[in-house]
Every structure is written in structure tokens, then in C-alpha cells.
Amino acid sequence: MPELSPHVHTVPVSGIRRLFEVALTLDDVTFLAVGEPDMPIAPHIAAAATAAWDADLTDYTPNGGIPALRRAFADRFGVETGVALDPERVWATVGATQALHQALGFVLDPGDEVLVPDPGYTTFSMSPRMLSAVPVPYPLRLAAGFLPEVDVLEGLITARTRAIIVNSPSNPLGTVIDEAGARALLDFADRHDLWIISDEVYSQLTFDRPHTSLTALDTVATGGRRVIGAFSLSKTYAMTGIRVGFLVAPEAWAPHLRSAQEAMVSCLNAPAQHAGVAALTGDQQHVAAAREHYRENLDAATALLDERGIRYLRPHGALYLWIDMAHATGGDVAAWTERFLRAERVAVAPGSAFGVSGEGWIRVCVAAARADLLHGLSRLPAPAPGV
Numbered sequence: 001m002p003e004l005s006p007h008v009h010t011v012p013v014s015g016i017r018r019l020f021e022v023a024l025t026l027d028d029v030t031f032l033a034v035g036e037p038d039m040p041i042a043p044h045i046a047a048a049a050t051a052a053w054d055a056d057l058t059d060y061t062p063n064g065g066i067p068a069l070r071r072a073f074a075d076r077f078g079v080e081t082g083v084a085l086d087p088e089r090v091w092a093t094v095g096a097t098q099a100l101h102q103a104l105g106f107v108l109d110p111g112d113e114v115l116v117p118d119p120g121y122t123t124f125s126m127s128p129r130m131l132s133a134v135p136v137p138y139p140l141r142l143a144a145g146f147l148p149e150v151d152v153l154e155g156l157i158t159a160r161t162r163a164i165i166v167n168s169p170s171n172p173l174g175t176v177i178d179e180a181g182a183r184a185l186l187d188f189a190d191r192h193d194l195w196i197i198s199d200e201v202y203s204q205l206t207f208d209r210p211h212t213s214l215t216a217l218d219t220v221a222t223g224g225r226r227v228i229g230a231f232s233l234s235k236t237y238a239m240t241g242i243r244v245g246f247l248v249a250p251e252a253w254a255p256h257l258r259s260a261q262e263a264m265v266s267c268l269n270a271p272a273q274h275a276g277v278a279a280l281t282g283d284q285q286h287v288a289a290a291r292e293h294y295r296e297n298l299d300a301a302t303a304l305l306d307e308r309g310i311r312y313l314r315p316h317g318a319l320y321l322w323i324d325m326a327h328a329t330g331g332d333v334a335a336w337t338e339r340f341l342r343a344e345r346v347a348v349a350p351g352s353a354f355g356v357s358g359e360g361w362i363r364v365c366v367a368a369a370r371a372d373l374l375h376g377l378s379r380l381p382a383p384a385p386g387v
Contacts, residue, residue: 007110007132014122015334015353022338023347030376033347035171035319037238037367039293042286045237048278052271061270063261064254065092069273072280073231073246080204081216089224091247091257092268092276096201096232099247100165101127102260103228106253107163107195108133114197115156115164117148118355119322121171121199125355136161139357146173146313146322147181150188163195164188166214169202172354172363173322174315182212189226196227204236204287206317207295215248225250235319235367236287237279244268244276294319297366301373308382319367322351326360327383333360344379 016033023029052058064070070087077085093099100123108114110132116124118137125135138153140146148166166185168177177185189196198214215229229248234240249257261267301321305312311324329336334350341347349365351358366373 007129011126011129012122014126016122016349019337019341019347019349019353023341026342026345028345029341030346030372032364032368032373032376033349035235035365035367036240037235037290037319038369039238039286039290039367041238042279042282044282045239045275045278049242049271049275052274057270057274059270061267061273063258063267064090065268066270066273066277068277069280072277076280077216077248080211081213083213083216083219085219085248086251088254089248089251091249091261092273093245093247093261094265094268095234095243096199096230096245097123098265099230099232099245100124100197100199101130102247102257102264103195103197103230103249104128104133104163105131105260106249106256107197107228109162111160112162113158113160114162115153115194117165117167117170119146119172119351119358119361120165120167120354122353124165124167124199134160137355137357138164140170140173140175141357142313146170146175147177148185150184153188157192161192161194163197165197165199167199168214169206169211169315169317171199171202171318172320172349172351172358173313174318174320175313176206176209176316177212178209179212179217182214182217186214186217186221186226194226197230198227199230201230201232202235202318203231205291205294205319207291207298207315209316211317223251224248233276233279236290238290239275239279242272242275244272244279294367297368297370297373300370301364301366301377304374304377308378308380309385310377310380310382319365321364321366323348323362323364323380324360325362325380328381329360331359333358333362337362340379346376346379348376 074087218227231246313322349363351361
């Protein structure tokens with residue numbers, strides 16, 4: 001049979017999904033490995049999707065999404081950031097995953113390099129490989145609070161560097177880049193004439209500090225000509241399987257995006273778009289309630305870890321705890337998480353799935369039933385006294 005294209009063999013396997021699939025073959029597993037909100041979808045969002053189906057709103061829509069959805073996202077962005085956003089810059093995508101892939105496809109040629117956070121979400125390295133481009137990890141160090149360091153980034157620039165992916169709040173770390181840090185990244189990108197692809201999926205899920213939107217800062221500074229924003233309704237509104245995301249792109253990209261959307265997905269499914277309008281324009285109290293639930297889970301989880309002497313990174317956003325298990329993993333956290341799963345029936349994500357800097361760490365999703373969360377954490381082996 002004909003050969004696969006060589007670039008397919010360079011795409012790394014998702015260590016999170018592999019562990020998840022093993023967990024599905026076992027009984028009585030406590031699932032803490034996947035970022036799935038445990039809060040139900042708000043009734044008015046479900047009702048909007050149902051109404052769309054009942055009204056047979058199931059035809060093709062404009063490639064970039066129905067006008068009401070694009071306008072609703074722009075309006076919500078303005079409320080949250082204080083920055084006006086032209087709806088013509090907003091493109092509805094099949095989740096933020098497609099938004100990220102679409103953005104990378106627009107800025108990378110084969111052999112080009114993109115700087116990606118390490119630890120960072122798995123698709124940041126998978127998508128460039130699917131485009132025959134090269135992800136270049138930039139280490140996020142414990143000594144620097146797991147935040148980007150411009151002097152480290154400077155040392156990674158080559159003649160092939162075209163873009164940098166920035167993720168705040170971070171998956172898997174829960175770190176949040178402040179305004180000074182965001183402006184430093186904008187200055188860095190300006191010096192080297194790089195695109196910034198800003199993953200802001202968790203922008204509405206911060207706990208004790210505000211989210212600084214690189215997309216908003218660039219809109220004010222340049223009109224939106226350097227930062228490409230990727231957003232999603234999945235985590236904020238507990239809509240992970242409905243797949244409503246957004247790409248915020250420079251206005252000049254519009255005719256090209258229209259063609260690209262046609263070639264890739266045509267359009268997002270229509271009932272999901274109507275659900276998205278309801279999510280963005282409806283009562284936001286359920287978002288506040290979910291955020292408070294996650295905060296309370298986080299407080300309970302960290303109290304238990306403190307009691308057991310297990311080190312972790314205190315997150316300021318997203319849905320995760322980044323926990324140091326180097327005392328137990330023997331230098332191979334991926335193998336250890338599988339043994340732990342089979343022995344204790346608790347699924348956690350190996351830190352190495354997010355890059356080499358994650359070795360020895362695990363990611364635990366705090367958006368779970370509190371009893372499940374605390375049970376799972378109670379099964380983690382604690383370090384020996386004095387370690």
C-alpha cells in the first residue's frame with residue numbers, strides 16, 4: 001500500500017489520552033486525569049440547542065459562524081476585558097483545538113519553528129508536526145514560578161522562528177501571566193517579528209488574580225495585528241463535547257479564513273452555535289458558581305496535600321493542580337502513573353505528557369466531585385519524613 005506522509009510519524013502520542021484509555025478498561029476508577037468540568041450545562045444553554053433542533057435550524061451557516069454568535073463573543077470579550085472587538089475578527093471553530101491548528105496553519109511553512117511552552121498542553125507540539133513544522137520547547141522553570149522568561153526565549157530564536165504559543169491561564173500549570181509579563185512577551189515578539197498565538201481558553205477561570213489578555217493588549221496597541229487569540233466555551237460553560245471555540249484573527253485574514261474554514265470544516269454545527277449564543281448572552285451566574293466550586297475544591301485539595309507533606313504548585317487559574325511526585329516516580333512518571341492507576345484505581349495525568357520539564361510531576365483535575373478528588377489525592381504516596 002502507499003506510504004503515509006513522513007510528518008505523520010513525527011506527531012507525538014498524547015500521554016493523557018493513552019492513560020485515559022487504559023483507565024476505561026478498568027472498573028471503579030476515580031478519574032482525575034482529564035480536564036472535564038463536573039458541573040452540568042446551564043439549562044438555558046441546553047434549551048437553546050434543543051430549540052434549534054426543534055426548529056430545524058440544521059442547515060449550513062456562514063463559514064465563520066452565524067452573525068449572532070460572532071457578535072455575542074465580541075460583546076462578551078468587551079465586557080471581560082474592557083476592549084472593543086470587531087465581530088469581523090471573530091471566527092467560530094470546532095473548539096479551541098481547531099482554532100489553534102488553523103492559526104498555526106496560517107503562520108507556519110514546512111520546516112518553520114514555533115516556540116511552545118514546556119510544560120504545555122499536548123496539542124501545542126502535535127499540531128506543528130501535523131503541518132511539517134517544528135515545535136521548539138521553551139522551558140518553564142520552577143525557579144521562575146513556571147512563567148515564561150524572555151532571556152530564555154531569546155536564546156531559542158533562529159532564522160526559522162515564526163511564532164510563539166503563550167497559554168495563560170496555563171494548562172497544566174494553572175499559572176497566570178500578569179500584565180508586565182504579557183507586555184514583555186509582546187515586546188519580545190515585536191523585536192523578532194513573531195506571531196503570538198495566545199491560548200486563553202481558561203480566561204474566565206482565575207481565582208485570586210485577573211486574567212491579562214494578550215489578544216486585548218494587542219488590539220489596543222496595534223489594532224490586532226500580531227496576536228492570534230484562541231478561545232473556547234468548553235471549560236467556562238461545561239460544554240466540552242459541544243465543541244464551540246473561537247479564533248480572533250487580524251482583520252486582513254478574513255478572506256483567507258473563509259476559504260480555510262470551507263476546506264477544513266465548512267462551518268460549526270448550527271445547533272451548537274445557537275447554544276453558544278445563549279451561553280455568551282445569558283445569565284452568567286452559573287459561571288460564577290462553577291468558579292467558586294472549583295476554588296473550594298482547590299482549597300480542600302491543597303489542605304490535604306499540605307497535611308500529607310506533598311509539594312505542589314498553587315494555581316491561580318484553570319482547573320488543575322500540578323503536584324510534585326518525584327519522590328515516588330523513579331524518574332519515569334508516565335510508567336508510574338500507569339502502575340498507580342492499576343494498583344489504586346486513580347487516574348492522574350503524567351507531567352511528562354506535557355513536555356520533558358514535567359518529569360516527576362503529575363496533573364490532577366480539580367473540577368471533580370470533591371469526594372472523588374480527595375479520595376484520589378489520599379492515595380498518592382507521601383514523601384518520607386524530612387524529604
